[in-house]
Amino acid sequence: MKSMHSIDIDTVEMTLDIMKYAINRISNTSAELGKPKKEEELYKLVGETITKDGLGGEKAFQLFKDVLVKATVPVDHPRHLAFVPAAPTKAAVLFDLVTSASSIHGAYWMTGAGGIFCENQAMKWLVELTGLPEGAFGVFTSGGTSANLSAMIAAREAWRDKKEENKKLKALLITSNGAHSSIKSMARVIDADIILVDDDAEDKLTGFWLEKAIANLSEFDRKRLFAVVATGGTTNAGIIDDLESIAAVCEKEDLWFHVDAAYGGGALAAPSVRHLFNGIEKADSVTIDPHKWMFSPYDSGAVIYKNLELARNAHSQKGAYLDIFKDEGAQGFNPADYQIQLTRRLKGLPLWFSLAMHGTDKYTEAIETGLKLAQDTSALIAEKEYVELVREPSLSCVLFRRKGWTPEDYRDWTYKNHTEGIALVTPTKWTKDDKQETVARFCFINPDTKLTDVDNILETMR
Numbered sequence: 329m330k331s332m333h334s335i336d337i338d339t340v341e342m343t344l345d346i347m348k349y350a351i352n353r354i355s356n357t358s359a360e361l362g363k364p365k366k367e368e369e370l371y372k373l374v375g376e377t378i379t380k381d382g383l384g385g386e387k388a389f390q391l392f393k394d395v396l397v398k399a400t401v402p403v404d405h406p407r408h409l410a411f412v413p414a415a416p417t418k419a420a421v422l423f424d425l426v427t428s429a430s431s432i433h434g435a436y437w438m439t440g441a442g443g444i445f446c447e448n449q450a451m452k453w454l455v456e457l458t459g460l461p462e463g464a465f466g467v468f469t470s471g472g473t474s475a476n477l478s479a480m481i482a483a484r485e486a487w488r489d490k491k492e493e494n495k496k497l498k499a500l501l502i503t504s505n506g507a508h509s510s511i512k513s514m515a516r517v518i519d520a521d522i523i524l525v526d527d528d529a530e531d532k533l534t535g536f537w538l539e540k541a542i543a544n545l546s547e548f549d550r551k552r553l554f555a556v557v558a559t560g561g562t563t564n565a566g567i568i569d570d571l572e573s574i575a576a577v578c579e580k581e582d583l584w585f586h587v588d589a590a591y592g593g594g595a596l597a598a599p600s601v602r603h604l605f606n607g608i609e610k611a612d613s614v615t616i617d618p619h620k621w622m623f624s625p626y627d628s629g630a631v632i633y634k635n636l637e638l639a640r641n642a643h644s645q646k647g648a649y650l651d652i653f654k655d656e657g658a659q660g661f662n663p664a665d666y667q668i669q670l671t672r673r674l675k676g677l678p679l680w681f682s683l684a685m686h687g688t689d690k691y692t693e694a695i696e697t698g699l700k701l702a703q704d705t706s707a708l709i710a711e712k713e714y715v716e717l718v719r720e721p722s723l724s725c726v727l728f729r730r731k732g733w734t735p736e737d738y739r740d741w742t743y744k745n746h747t748e749g750i751a752l753v754t755p756t757k758w759t760k761d762d763k764q765e766t767v768a769r770f771c772f773i774n775p776d777t778k779l780t781d782v783d784n785i786l787e788t789m790r
């Protein structure tokens with residue numbers, strides 16, 4: 329009997345089929361805006377796919393191509409402006425295929441050297457963008473959540489190692505109301521308490537408000553406080569906290585300073601807004617998601633540390649069968665030592681290839697395009713009497729209201745546009761002076777989105 333690892337005529341045909349699909353998909357910039365179906369409905373259409381004898385490659389792939397993939401929403405669609413969309417470059421997507429085909433174990437230098445070398449080249453550029461001092465470096469992770477978790481663990485361990493009594497305390501961290509849900513969620517994972525500080529009149533966390541929050545802590549809570557998490561571009565509105573003044577407070581109070589720039593990090597490469605991130609160079613750790621605004625396919629995050637040693641103390645895994653990887657013959661950078669995962673795909677390889685092919689200037693250009701689209705959209709909104717800005721755009725996020733609409737109107741409009749294949753734009757909530765309002769939101773990542781796309785979407789609100 330043929331084994332499933334052997335090459336025969338069926339495998340060759342399947343390979344050609346799959347390559348053809350991949351080529352078509354990445355060259356098709358006007359892919360349909362797919363939409364989900366109920367599970368029962370999908371089951372009715374494709375039936376049972378896992379059988380004792382197998383369906384055969386042709387049949388299984390046909391079900392995927394003709395039915396299942398159409399029940400997904402392509403994040404790179406130019407009129408997908410909800411959540412934080414994505415727009416991986418063709419180079420990055422193709423290199424994701426190469427990453428799979430190359431079967432590289434990315435935990436240790438011993439097995440992954442050449443691939444980790446590539447990742448580290450891309451990482452060097454990310455670190456340069458932050459302006460962190462000599463010695464700072466990082467690793468690619470599965471996304472912002474695991475990057476944030478890895479940083480928070482490093483911070484907590486460093487704090488515990490400072491003082492014997494800290495080992496017995498439940499850790500406490502401070503962040504802002506605008507922080508991403510993963511911060512709250514990962515605080516639960518590390519069993520830390522969390523305090524959410526209000527933003528100032530400009531909706532930012534500042535050193536002033538942080539200092540006030542620290543002054544209000546009980547003596548016991550002050551002992552438990554180990555870190556501050558600021559945001560470099562909130563997911564909801566693109567707001568960048570006042571990193572400079574927050575850094576000063578963290579330094580004075582001897583607290584770990586983490587900057588979550590999962591979404592906004594791409595804008596570090598954009599000269600027009602780079603100054604808004606001043607202070608990020610003083611961070612102890614930074615999160616950036618290449619799969620958001622650095623045009624990498626899912627999934628790819630990155631965590632950068634000022635002091636790698638502290639990260640290694642927290643994350644390096646010990647095991648009898650792992651010692652060989654740290655042996656002399658394998659001297660080199662071991663990504664497993666700096667984040668939560670052991671076995672690891674080379675999550676930074678697609679970014680590396682795309683950067684190596686295109687150069688960093690093209691990244692700057694593509695990111696500036698999203699920023700400009702947000703500004704142009706703001707001007708377009710000002711021309712239409714039935715809509716108005718909720719606040720000036722920050723980074724590539726535009727919050728606006730359709731005058732007179734209720735939350736139900738926004739919901740119905742979202743579904744209608746999605747069903748008709750016009751666009752995926754979802755509402756969000758915005759809170760100001762304790763008043764919460766449902767509003768509409770655009771997030772621009774894709775440089776192929778045109779102002780005419782935006783205009784057409786705004787016209788559907790008339």
Ligand SMILES: *Cc1c(COP(=O)(O)O)cnc(C)c1O
Pocket residue numbers: 412470471472473474476508510559561562563588589590591592617629
């Ligand atoms: C998206 C995002 C995250 C979570 O990142 P994932 O890659 O989805 O895990 C964390 N923080 C911010 C600010 C984000 O925008």
